[in-house]
Amino acid sequence: MKYVSTRGSAPVLDFEGVTLAGLASDGGLYVPEEWPRFAPDEIAAMAGLPYAELAVRVMAPFTAGSLTEDELRALCEAAYGTFAHEAVTPLVQLDHRHHLLELFHGPTLAFKDVALQLLGRLFERFLSQRDDHLTIVGATSGDTGSAAIDAVAGREGVDIFMLHPRGRVSDVQRRQMTTVHAPNVHNIAIHGSFDDAQAVVKRMFVDPTLTERFRIGAVNSINWARLMAQVVYYFAAALQLGAPQRQIAFSVPTGNFGDVFAGYVAARMGLPIKRLIVATNVNDILHRALSSGDYSAGEVTPTDAPSMDIQVSSNFERLLFDLGGRDGAALAEQMRGFDAERAMQLTDNQREGAAGLFASVRATPEDTAAAMRWAAERCGEVLDPHTAIGLHAARTADLDLAVPIVTLATAHPAKFPDAVERAIGQRPDLPSRIGNLFDLQERYDTLPGDYDTVRDYVAERATPSR
Ligand SMILES: Cc1ncc(COP(=O)(O)O)c(C=O)c1O
Numbered sequence: 237m238k239y240v241s242t243r244g245s246a247p248v249l250d251f252e253g254v255t256l257a258g259l260a261s262d263g264g265l266y267v268p269e270e271w272p273r274f275a276p277d278e279i280a281a282m283a284g285l286p287y288a289e290l291a292v293r294v295m296a297p298f299t300a301g302s303l304t305e306d307e308l309r310a311l312c313e314a315a316y317g318t319f320a321h322e323a324v325t326p327l328v329q330l331d332h333r334h335h336l337l338e339l340f341h342g343p344t345l346a347f348k349d350v351a352l353q354l355l356g357r358l359f360e361r362f363l364s365q366r367d368d369h370l371t372i373v374g375a376t377s378g379d380t381g382s383a384a385i386d387a388v389a390g391r392e393g394v395d396i397f398m399l400h401p402r403g404r405v406s407d408v409q410r411r412q413m414t415t416v417h418a419p420n421v422h423n424i425a426i427h428g429s430f431d432d433a434q435a436v437v438k439r440m441f442v443d444p445t446l447t448e449r450f451r452i453g454a455v456n457s458i459n460w461a462r463l464m465a466q467v468v469y470y471f472a473a474a475l476q477l478g479a480p481q482r483q484i485a486f487s488v489p490t491g492n493f494g495d496v497f498a499g500y501v502a503a504r505m506g507l508p509i510k511r512l513i514v515a516t517n518v519n520d521i522l523h524r525a526l527s528s529g530d531y532s533a534g535e536v537t538p539t540d541a542p543s544m545d546i547q548v549s550s551n552f553e554r555l556l557f558d559l560g561g562r563d564g565a566a567l568a569e570q571m572r573g574f575d576a577e578r579a580m581q582l583t584d585n586q587r588e589g590a591a592g593l594f595a596s597v598r599a600t601p602e603d604t605a606a607a608m609r610w611a612a613e614r615c616g617e618v619l620d621p622h623t624a625i626g627l628h629a630a631r632t633a634d635l636d637l638a639v640p641i642v643t644l645a646t647a648h649p650a651k652f653p654d655a656v657e658r659a660i661g662q663r664p665d666l667p668s669r670i671g672n673l674f675d676l677q678e679r680y681d682t683l684p685g686d687y688d689t690v691r692d693y694v695a696e697r698a699t700p701s702r
């Protein structure tokens with residue numbers, strides 16, 4: 237499979253190339269040159285497969301030319317062998333219509349593990365073939381950071397520099413990152429929001445003072461391999477609920493638009509998805525964009541769902557590219573406008589294209605707490621606040637009643653014990669496999685959010701490319 241940049245001028249790369257590149261050199265994001273498509277009988281034949289084998293079937297078209305199916309299978313079996321549940325992403329029924337897809341059974345208790353356990357292994361494989369070194373720079377609002385660190389800590393040929401917004405992630409999330417003391421792990425708390433951290437990280441990919449000395453890599457969902465691995469669980473859930481004969485809707489708690497874009501990819505590949513519900517908190521740029529075409533970033537408001545406290549959603553660019561006729565030059569112009577103004581209007585094509593598949597709902601803190609109470613009192617399920625935003629959206633979206641809705645349960649409630657306790661009066665315990673994070677010493681540096689300081693910090697500590 238070949239990959240092109242959404243901004244049209246970066247080199248076309250193969251799967252190995254995009255995995256190691258992260259962001260494209262023109263500042264765009266890589267997408268497959270075309271969407272592979274499964275016929276209904278090919279989808280039906282995937283029913284009942286173990287998760288790792290399903291992953292091979294779904295991802296093989298994307299990795300073709302860079303990995304054989306047997307190589308991909310070995311990586312998937314190792315990655316999904318780290319999960320604490322045999323089903324990897326089990327589906328739980330809430331009522332006659334609503335289901336939860338539990339994506340938090342990996343090592344760090346959030347959906348990020350599904351992709352990052354694979355991505356860590358892909359890095360190791362491709363780098364050892366090339367005998368090269370990768371300097372990973374990443375930004376996190378709480379979950380990507382710990383999942384990425386778990387995936388690469390102590391691995392040969394990789395350093396990771398992870399930026400989190402100081403004071404704006406939960407204590408559990410921060411400790412999951414900062415108590416890992418492997419020499420290749422560098423945690424940085426920056427003053428500012430996740431958006432500030434993400435802007436610094438994206439700039440590093442197009443800064444020749446770094447790219448000429450270091451091979452800069454990404455673990456955020458700007459890396460195509462992240463999204464590719466997330467497509468698989470849409471297939472897993474839909475197959476269990478009767479796909480390809482039956483249509484399914486998904487409600488996706490959304491921040492950087494990565495997880496829900498993976499659902500869009502699943503739909504483009506032939507999975508019968510009736511609706512993708514984009515669920516936001518009060519940081520609602522995506523809800524405004526989808527409901528009125530207004531994509532303008534306001535200030536970030538800290539909430540009880542900190543991982544979704546995002547106002548600039550990287551992967552929205554991938555959707556706009558696909559819906560706008562894949563015109564890289566036009567999209568580059570549109571994104572330049574957004575970078576200058578922090579605001580833009582969607583074109584008619586983009587709005588109409590999105591309306592066919594997407595719906596959106598904005599949840600207030602009260603809506604979120606009410607969804608947590610409903611799940612606890614009526615269904616016996618303790619939800620984290622991000623999942624609760626998804627469930628609120630699923631229960632209030634205007635959809636055909638015959639269509640089952642799967643809400644993506646993106647994090648374990650124990651990552652946000654204070655918010656859960658405030659909502660339902662019950663404090664969730666961390667699973668014992670996590671150990672007691674609160675007994676371990678934390679290690680991280682605090683930096684201002686300005687680009688030059690962070691760049692110099694990375695340049696002084698990173699290992700040059702060979
Ligand atoms: C728990 C949780 N839910 C939802 C999201 C939003 O996912 P995305 O950024 O892919 O839209 C995140 C962060 O990405 C998260 O950590």
Ligand SMILES: N[C@@H](CCOP(=O)(O)O)C(=O)O
Nearest residue numbers: 376377378379380456457543
């Ligand atoms: N919510 C994320 C933010 C980064 O998103 P990503 O999917 O692009 O890595 C987090 O928890 O770090």
